[in-house]
Amino acid sequence: MNENNRPVLAVVGATGAVGTVMRDVLSTREDVWGEIRLVASARSAGRRLTVRGEEIEVRELSPEVFDGVDIAMFDVPDEVSAEWAPVAVERGAVVVDNSGAYRMDPDVPLVVPEVNARAVRQRPKGVIANANCTTLSMIVALGALHAEYGLTALRASSYQAASGAGQEGVDTLHDQLNKVAGNRELGTHPGDIRRVVGAELGPFPAPLALNVVPWAGSLKDDGWSSEELKIRNEARKILELPDLRVSATCVRVPVVTTHSVAMHVTFEREVNAVRASEILRDAPGVVLYDDPARGEFPTPADVVGTDPTWVGRVRRDLDDPRALELFVCGDNLRKGAALNTAQIAELVAAELSA
Amino acid sequence: MNENNRPVLAVVGATGAVGTVMRDVLSTREDVWGEIRLVASARSAGRRLTVRGEEIEVRELSPEVFDGVDIAMFDVPDEVSAEWAPVAVERGAVVVDNSGAYRMDPDVPLVVPEVNARAVRQRPKGVIANANCTTLSMIVALGALHAEYGLTALRASSYQAASGAGQEGVDTLHDQLNKVAGNRELGTHPGDIRRVVGAELGPFPAPLALNVVPWAGSLKDDGWSSEELKIRNEARKILELPDLRVSATCVRVPVVTTHSVAMHVTFEREVNAVRASEILRDAPGVVLYDDPARGEFPTPADVVGTDPTWVGRVRRDLDDPRALELFVCGDNLRKGAALNTAQIAELVAAELSA
Ligand SMILES: NC(=O)c1ccc[n+]([C@@H]2O[C@H](COP(=O)([O-])OP(=O)(O)OC[C@H]3O[C@@H](n4cnc5c(N)ncnc54)[C@H](OP(=O)(O)O)[C@@H]3O)[C@@H](O)[C@H]2O)c1
Ligand SMILES: NC(=O)c1ccc[n+]([C@@H]2O[C@H](COP(=O)([O-])OP(=O)(O)OC[C@H]3O[C@@H](n4cnc5c(N)ncnc54)[C@H](OP(=O)(O)O)[C@@H]3O)[C@@H](O)[C@H]2O)c1
Numbered sequence A, B: 001m002n003e004n005n006r007p008v009l010a011v012v013g014a015t016g017a018v019g020t021v022m023r024d025v026l027s028t029r030e031d032v033w034g035e036i037r038l039v040a041s042a043r044s045a046g047r048r049l050t051v052r053g054e055e056i057e058v059r060e061l062s063p064e065v066f067d068g069v070d071i072a073m074f075d076v077p078d079e080v081s082a083e084w085a086p087v088a089v090e091r092g093a094v095v096v097d098n099s100g101a102y103r104m105d106p107d108v109p110l111v112v113p114e115v116n117a118r119a120v121r122q123r124p125k126g127v128i129a130n131a132n133c134t135t136l137s138m139i140v141a142l143g144a145l146h147a148e149y150g151l152t153a154l155r156a157s158s159y160q161a162a163s164g165a166g167q168e169g170v171d172t173l174h175d176q177l178n179k180v181a182g183n184r185e186l187g188t189h190p191g192d193i194r195r196v197v198g199a200e201l202g203p204f205p206a207p208l209a210l211n212v213v214p215w216a217g218s219l220k221d222d223g224w225s226s227e228e229l230k231i232r233n234e235a236r237k238i239l240e241l242p243d244l245r246v247s248a249t250c251v252r253v254p255v256v257t258t259h260s261v262a263m264h265v266t267f268e269r270e271v272n273a274v275r276a277s278e279i280l281r282d283a284p285g286v287v288l289y290d291d292p293a294r295g296e297f298p299t300p301a302d303v304v305g306t307d308p309t310w311v312g313r314v315r316r317d318l319d320d321p322r323a324l325e326l327f328v329c330g331d332n333l334r335k336g337a338a339l340n341t342a343q344i345a346e347l348v349a350a351e352l353s354a
Helices: A017-028 A078-090 A113-121 A133-149 A162-180 A192-197 A226-238 A273-282 A334-353 B017-028 B078-090 B113-121 B133-149 B162-180 B192-197 B226-238 B273-282 B334-353
Strands: A009-012 A036-040 A048-051 A054-057 A071-074 A094-097 A127-129 A151-159 A245-249 A259-267 A286-288 A309-316 A323-330 B009-012 B036-040 B048-051 B054-057 B071-074 B094-097 B127-129 B151-159 B245-249 B259-267 B286-288 B309-316 B323-330
Touching (some): A017 A162, A036 A054, A133 A259, A133 A286, A133 A309, A323 A334, B017 B162, B078 B094, B094 B334, B113 B334, B133 B323, B133 B334, B151 B226, B273 B309, B323 B334
Parallel strands (some): A009 A071, A151 A245, B286 B309
Antiparallel strands (some): A048 A054, B309 B323
């Protein structure tokens, strides 16, 4: 704690896609922090980055950077979190981890403050996990509907942005756009986009410009991708519904930031679209934007850079009175990563300062 | 008929997005036609366009262009088909219509040759309808699975290409790409893409470059779009399953041509992914491309310009042994429009020549 009883925060991975947005989030939300330390790899040590209007020198990740730190946010790859979160805990910090390393650990709570804030206090390992960005893009809206109607099944098809694959994903998409723009013949013959884009596919398994790619993450059993199973496992854990029926198809689209998800959701009770819309409109962290007659439905271009989960296209299934169809958008770097992490960290900060 | 017993064909709308691909399809498939007449509006009359290697002058739509015509393909807006198809029939032609004007008419068969070829002969009005491009992108694969397992429900989320909105859609996407390319700040702040793209949205209700837009078609009851209801109504009619449970969310993506659909399909009987994949692999008009370990799944960039429906990501639902999850791609201008029309016309040509 600083002398003014404010917790000391470390941001590990401050230079990445999530870390960059985290610095913005920390600079614009109500400031509850004492000192903020920025940490990354040796590659970035010494760079000066801005947070809360102050320039701060990036420090190389080491055990000592955690000395005196109350809360450490980890916005780094899985294996870096797996190795270094225990080090931070040992030095006395509570870790809020954005990677996939701890999410399904039974001793680590997986927290979305609008849905299960109280889970934050059960953290036997001193680590709290932040959900995957695709899960986070929809879970706040789902949680609100679940509280009213009782969720039984979720079918989700995603439209995931390039930045979900980190800064390299963003750079790859922009590079490819530069190559395809201005060529009006493209997108007509098989393989012409591959030829123009060339071998530089970055983190994606196929060209992303002028294309959609039905793959994200790594291959798991029976043809499922890791990203699809994350949605299933994380939704079950956050909603405390271990038997929830979930199937997802994750697809990458040529959008820079903001994931969208088309959802078909089934409930225990009958639903109606008007009441469901009221629930969504009143839910904290949700914006209902749903008037197609006036051209109102969420799109990534409008949602990017904002905090809430935006929901539109709310319709009751035409055959099943217990099912809803909806379309949601959420900024994968804000609510999908940095914002949710900041919200969790603020809950812990309030607890520590109390 | 020409003297050599070959039917005379008119292509109405020969200058449009579908008409352009139709000329290519007619130039590359086995040639069963006598004379081919190209027809469009007064705007295009006199233009010289190529089909089967011959240059032909475009004629203005009039009753007389149908004199001596055996089969007339209509690749024009709904209202033009509604007005002019009866004229062509009266002059003795069988009409194969690509518009939405006749699809749900009980006296007009809705034909996908791989699924219901025999329906072509019941045409009391002399008109045969071609299905909507989104329906056509998936129905051949669905039909093959239905024959084996008995379809009970379809949940579909589409990733629809710009050319589904005609040549204006393609031009709009290319124009917008030119404006956004090279600007690496874009896609980070709300509204920045709208600002750069400006007011020229073409046939789309929001910017399409670096965005996805959960809307296609016009507004129907209870918030459904016409495009979503077409999938429902046309799938039911083609598969002769009037009570099939269908719900769809249609989303436009920044792809030039080739629609993709993520499908969650439920059957009467238990399914297994290996057998389902064999059925798809052996189905006429379907290519199974499904080996994620080797980076094999269909994407629009690879599928565009090809004839079949490409299927990948075949997985059995993890909770429901009677459900499959899959991802399909089909060229919306080929199988989704021109190719299917040509296949229907060839069935009629064979009948007339017999
Ligand atoms: N992008 C999203 O939408 C999203 C959403 C939710 C969760 N996440 C998760 O958040 C984490 C970060 O993702 P990102 O998208 O921000 O990735 P990114 O853009 O690739 O950034 C990675 C960050 O980790 C740092 N780093 C890498 N290796 C390191 C090491 N050995 N020691 C110290 N720092 C190291 C990098 O620092 P240098 O600059 O020094 O290399 C950089 O700051 C990942 O676990 C990701 O799965 C991402
Ligand atoms: N695009 C697809 O993926 C797709 C798929 C399946 C079905 N369809 C349907 O196919 C039809 C054509 O679509 P498209 O995408 O090719 O549209 P498009 O690119 O806008 O082309 C429209 C065509 O119709 C002609 N036309 C318009 N008004 C006319 C009139 N009053 N008299 C004579 N010709 C007229 C145009 O000729 P001018 O050049 O003279 O204006 C042009 O050839 C539509 O009904 C559409 O719904 C489209």
